[in-house]
Amino acid sequence: MGTKSDETKLFILEKVAPIFNSKGYVGTSLSDLTSATGLTKGAIYCNFKNKEDLAVKAFKFNVKTVLAPIALEMAKHENTIDKLYAVTNFYRSYYPIAKERGGCPILNVGVDTNSVNSLLFKTVKEISKKTMQSIEDIIRLGISKKEIKSDIDVAEIASNIYCMIEGGIFLSFMNKEPKYMDNICNHIDQHVIAVIKK
Numbered sequence: 001m002g003t004k005s006d007e008t009k010l011f012i013l014e015k016v017a018p019i020f021n022s023k024g025y026v027g028t029s030l031s032d033l034t035s036a037t038g039l040t041k042g043a044i045y046c047n048f049k050n051k052e053d054l055a056v057k058a059f060k061f062n063v064k065t066v067l068a069p070i071a072l073e074m075a076k077h078e079n080t081i082d083k084l085y086a087v088t089n090f091y092r093s094y095y096p097i098a099k100e101r102g103g104c105p106i107l108n109v110g111v112d113t114n115s116v117n118s119l120l121f122k123t124v125k126e127i128s129k130k131t132m133q134s135i136e137d138i139i140r141l142g143i144s145k146k147e148i149k150s151d152i153d154v155a156e157i158a159s160n161i162y163c164m165i166e167g168g169i170f171l172s173f174m175n176k177e178p179k180y181m182d183n184i185c186n187h188i189d190q191h192v193i194a195v196i197k198k
Contacts, residue, residue: 009047009057012037017058017065022102024112025055025120056123062105063127066098080142084161084193087135088185091165095178104169106131132162139196148196157196161188 015036020028033044033054048054073086098104106128113120136158142148168184171177 005047008043012039012044012047012054013058013061016054017061018101020055020058021062021105021108024108025051025117026112028055052117052119055117055120059105059109059120059123060127062101066094066101066105067131069097074138080138080145080147081193081197083138084135084142085189087138087161088165088188088193091168092182092185094169095172095181098169099173103173104166107166107169107173128162132158135161142196147198149198152196157192161192164188164192 016028016033019032019036023032028051030041030051034041037044044054048057070087070090073090074083077083077086094104102108106124109120110124110128113124136154139148139152139154139158143150143152143154164184164187168181171180
């Protein structure tokens with residue numbers, strides 16, 4: 001069981017994370033934070049160093065919230081091709097999940113902080129790199145298990161899959177229409193995963 005301080009930090013993150021995600025770092029004001037939490041500025045910053053620290057932790061909280069189910073879905077499968085299909089199946093249902101929190105946190109914060117906050121932007125890049133690396137790891141595992149062809153450029157395929165997913169997310173949110181995500185996931189299944197399958 002967490003301490004009272006841990007519980008307060010979690011409460012604050014639950015309240016402010018969606019605000020940072022939808023309004024952005026600059027667009028989120030102190031009054032937004034105090035209104036959402038019902039706490040004073042002093043009470044909020046007693047638990048976090050400053051607005052930047054809170055925004056970084058809020059971003060990580062948002063990512064964990066929206067992406068946690070993907071690991072659970074992949075864990076249900078032994079075959080690596082099925083794990084890759086689990087990734088695209090997850091993203092087919094991603095639009096309504098992310099919409100509830102004001103959009104995709106990786107896309108939102110990446111665009112929002114590019115020229116505004118270097119620490120936040122660096123954090124987004126690290127999360128993106130880890131996500132892409134996890135796809136690489138699945139493909140490499142598939143090669144070792146002889147479930148995926150060995151004569152492929154693993155890094156290129158993993159980055160292409162991730163780029164297509166992020167592109168589908170962007171178009172879906174820009175047009176407020178999840179079909180773009182569905183279409184790109186179908187393309188990945190039929191023209192990427194099916195091709196590398198042994």
